[in-house]
């Protein structure tokens with residue numbers, strides 16, 4: 001009779017075998033001249049030091065990196081891409097390396113990049129194989145460069161090869177002997193795993209789940225395909241799940257809610273053979289790019305909840321994460337979970353955001369036909385947090401453009417255009433801002449002639465000799481103006497204002513090529529502090545039949561409803577809220593011209609003050625009751641850009657209904673108006689001339 005194993009040995013054999021892959025060679029990839037960069041070698045070293053200092057590394061099976069064979073990388077990347085990434089560090093590219101890097105989005109290369117990239121991909125293969133084979137229970141691969149942004153033929157977002165995708169394909173295609181038929185990829189990096197999504201978009205063997213900041217399409221990588229409407233296609237339909245946060249500040253409670261109400265029920269139904277975690281830690285509290293606040297305990301809890309699936313076969317591969325202390329502490333917490341250490345989770349103190357609940361419902365709704373388990377009714381959530389104010393979102397907006405389809409990110413989105421009179425304070429405020437006769441009272445230059453606001457009164461004489469514009473100063477220096485001059489916003493223009501010279505007419509007065517009447521300009525004529533382009537998830541349409549300025553033909557409007565299948569270019573100008581109001585006045589023909597002395601008179605009160613901005617940050621839009629019959633009476637809040645609200649002006653939803661019914665005409669833009677839009681897009685380097693013309697024509701031709 002065999003002797004029973006000694007207790008210590010028994011304990012050891014029962015203890016989880018956890019792989020921990022670390023290799024200094026993956027620190028070779030660094031910026032070429034030692035410039036600072038968030039994705040730097042110290043990230044790996046900081047984690048490694050912490051795990052050693054805490055005695056965790058010694059409890060793991062420590063592994064060295066291994067190179068990926070080309071044929072495995074080729075399962076997700078083009079041969080050209082592999083060749084270039086493998087040669088980019090060679091002498092041959094010494095003189096062109098930086099230039100090539102600049103062609104990509106957020107990429108640098110040095111002499112160590114090729115080696116690190118091949119090792120990162122190979123290392124994830126290595127640990128995945130060992131976990132799949134049962135040699136290890138689970139593993140953590142401390143790799144860099146990260147991978148989830150890398151696409152078939154493109155490096156991006158600090159990623160050269162898509163390490164996790166390479167490993168998933170390796171298991172599925174090259175190792176049938178290991179019996180891995182279904183893989184769950186959980187991407188909890190704060191950014192959308194765009195590369196991984198694309199690689200398995202029609203593949204039902206891989207369930208890709210990504211939870212990320214989306215910020216209405218403006219958060220990096222700022223593609224609309226990060227929205228929850230992208231659920232996979234063909235056989236892969238239902239096997240792609242995006243949980244797109246609307247803002248930063250999301251933390252343990254929000255992630256746990258997404259786990260409990262989306263990921264875990266689906267994982268249960270999918271029943272994966274192994275779980276690969278695209279484990280970025282840039283949603284961690286303290287991360288300089290992410291602006292979210294998952295605590296180390298939060299990560300430990302999220303990971304613990306995954307251990308119940310796939311017999312606990314979990315492979316974590318590092319992606320992003322840029323605060324050295326945060327990532328070290330977070331990986332440490334995760335390592336302890338895998339090692340089986342007992343954890344006491346203090347239940348998250350914070351409640352999820354109201355938006356989190358709404359997003360979860362929208363995701364479930366989108367996927368419920370694919371995953372019936374998501375059809376169940378969610379518990380009524382009692383206390384939810386409201387969206388943080390823009391000023392609270394210290395979070396870096398690591399942003400750019402754009403969007404795709406929602407019908408019902410219910411709540412806020414469907415309340416576009418709805419002024420909620422339920423809120424007494426707000427309706428009270430709105431009633432105070434009626435633009436009645438009194439507010440439009442004429443204050444002429446003579447009545448304030450002692451105040452020299454504008455030494456630069458413009459007198460322009462047209463070809464025919466008529467004075468087209470003279471003075472622009474006429475009203476008092478009202479308190480609201482100085483208040484609102486201290487707040488900046490991004491004004492997102494989508495029509496002729498995309499052409500900067502035309503936009504500047506609204507600031508400086510006058511007219512640009514193609515305009516038949518001049519603008520009076522804004523009181524504050526300072527040029528915009530910044531210009532940037534984006535795309536927004538709204539339908540562009542051309543409506544109405546003529547304008548005084550452009551003649552016969554429709555002009556541009558955005559459908560105020562968000563639609564993630566749509567993508568409209570906007571040129572954003574960073575201006576003051578005072579200037580935004582002056583543009584709004586001009587767009588709505590609220591600036592009166594006093595024909596006799598040529599003075600112009602602005603309304604006395606702003607349409608969009610600070611409280612309206614705040615109202616919009618929750619309600620997404622404000623229909624300006626006092627000017628409800630004007631064409632641009634609807635101001636939309638499109639999200640934040642470096643902590644400033646992005647606003648635009650368009651028609652109210654009721655007009656959209658009238659366009660649909662035929663009561664209002666949809667009509668193509670006049671030649672000059674279209675040409676102005678095209679100039680804007682071309683000079684703004686968004687499209688070439690043909691592309692821009694196609695874009696305008698397509699929007700004009702399509703019914704609503």
Ligand code: Q9C
Pocket residue numbers: 106146147148149157158159189191220280282319320321398399400
């Ligand atoms: N406005 C990972 O976390 N930011 N990549 C570029 C441009 C790029 C993040 C900002 C962020 C990439 C793996």
Ligand code: ZN
Pocket residue numbers: 189190191280282319320321
């Ligand atoms: Zn990231």
